[in-house]
Amino acid sequence: MSHWLFQEEHNMLRRSVRSWVDKEITTHVEEWEEQGEFPRELFKRAGDLGFLGLTFPEEYGGSGVDYLAGAVFIEELARCGSGGVSAGIGASVCIAAPQIYRFGSGELKEKYLVPTIAGEKIGSLGITEPNAGSDVASIKTTARADGDDYVVNGSKTFITNGARADYVVAAVKTDSGAGHRGISLLVIEKGTPGFSVGRKLEKLGWNTSDTGELYFEDCRVPRTNLVGEEDAGFYYIMLNFAWERLVMALGGVVGAQLAMEEAIKYARQRVQFGKPLSKFQVTRHKIADMAARIETARSLTHHALSLFVAGEDALTEVAMAKIYACETANLVSDEALQIHGGYGYMMEYPVQRLWRDARVGTIGGGTTEIMKEIIAGRMIR
């Protein structure tokens, strides 16, 4: 079946990722959800298969920069039905690593980017703080220059991969008086004295993803771990938000798709009042509404993706796609749960997990409210 955006090589990639996910991930999801984590080996496995290097050049072990390929990988990975697995792998490869790829020195790339693409190292991006969520510019973690080092003090929270990442790309204040113009990105390795991982946070969903609190107490980090230029960090963060939000939108569409598939499956076999639920007009129209919303979300997301891939200014469309796709995941998974009736409330049915996993979509990676601020800001001069 042809697609206006994806080429044959993407279709081949899709088939191969789907096969891998079906065989090596989906069947284990229930167990990993119960355990609250997925095996670290999954990163290495994905790396060995070349799936983590789709958006990076060959010189770093990637297969060449192809964001369409990256999108295909995200869509197929999300079909495993565990939002936490997507989040864990996505955070390392789509959010942390790109900062080093775009702005890091050769040394940083060798030390962190190459092993991340190989699946040997897990990365995390540390921006959010207990008092700085939507207001990124108000972060308080400081990095004071001292000889060959920066001395870092502060804390981060809600960090995906926070508990087990080998390194964090941390947003720090290198110029406390300068608002967003005083932020830098610093790579901080796990085990660096003064850097500790706090509690693994228990979440409503994304249960297979470890989300952590990070603490920095007089943590000495070599100045050579600065990513790009000092005080340019805020711009670097903004620049990669487009891809991060596209990744979330792509995941949202798939989450909704999975929920609809569960609803159809259930509705066809559940009989009440002498007929399958799928024969009740209200149920049929609910499913039709789901399908229409998913198609719309997918189209908008792929449109935003196509602008991004073409190097055009996609920030408005990306924000719209993130809002629409993640809202779609909420609405569709909610209706899918409703179709399951009492069984939708049982932990042993997957639909409740799709519903819980979907819920973070309008919050993480920039809330829907912030997306609207971006759209309005760009539209209304």
Added chain:
Amino acid sequence: MKYSVFSEEHHAVRRAIRKFVDSEIAPQVEEWEKQEYFPDWVFPRMGELGFLALRYPEEYGGAGGDYFMGLVVAEEMARCGVGGLPMAVAVQTDMATPPIMQFGTGEQKEKYLVPALQGRKVACLGITEPNAGSDVASIETRAVRDGDHWVINGRKIFITNGVRADFITLVAKTDPDLGYNGVSLFLVDSGTPGFTVTRKLKKLGMRSSDTAELLFEDCRIPAGNLLGVENRGFHQIMWELQGERLIGAAGAVAGAQKTFEKALEYARSRTQFGKPLVKFQVIAHKLAEMATELEAARALVYSTARKFAAGEYPVKEISVAKLVGGQVSHRVSDAALQIYGGYGYMMEYEVQRAWRDSRLNRIGGGTDEIMKEVIAKTMGI
């Protein structure tokens, strides 16, 4: 005071229950949620305080109060911090016991109703089966007369209090050829040979409440345990469902009211971009919308309660109240979760529990879809 449905007498009772909940219940609910069980002392304690029998006649140990006393109990219990416990209490006061009050013999009232109102015997209501949810008439649990006994075979599922109950108010088929007119109610003691709790179900929410799957295998009960008129059971349970739905609506709205109050408090104290969240117009309007919906739903519940208390049988209004109450309770919880941002996704914040707990309000006691069926029927469609 604000709502004329309540008098000073109701306010006094409300204060007493609130004091009990604040001091003896609320501080422990987190623990009970984790254990997925609230302690056995709760029902006897509530019985001792008279809270289970406020609207029952004095001859059965009740306080002889009006129907609105039941609303007060439901509303105050809903503020305890979890949804499971109030739901369990509602089964005890407004679901499993009213049929005994309405249809039982003096002996049955003495043996089951009186101790239930004292909290010394826990009751549960057995309607739903694995293959009969919305379609109550299609239940398959069978009761066959055999001399001085009835022999019961079948299964029930999603039974609140089902694990801890001392007896069940059971719905069973006594004449399969008569459809709706071949159903009867029975009272079955726990521990009767052939009656077992097969599973405690793991649920998405309402976790402090134990929910069971039950099995009846050639379970023999005395003929005197038939409740009400043979083959009038379906009509008897349809009557019960009206009171159940109205109390459910009252509790749903009251629980959401508390969730809203806490979200308002959070929005006042959380600052981003230099000001409290309440100073953002979008958040202020969101809170206004939530307050509006709650006020409307509450007014609906109260006006319906007046009719019910006056001895009317307002099926349409009760179905409307349940539909709206349930939907509003979840919409408000969802909006509240969004206001909390990332903290809304953390298990250590209560709002995610309100979101999970309130989700059942659109399913249990009759789904939204069944409410719409009933409403349509009352309009002659």
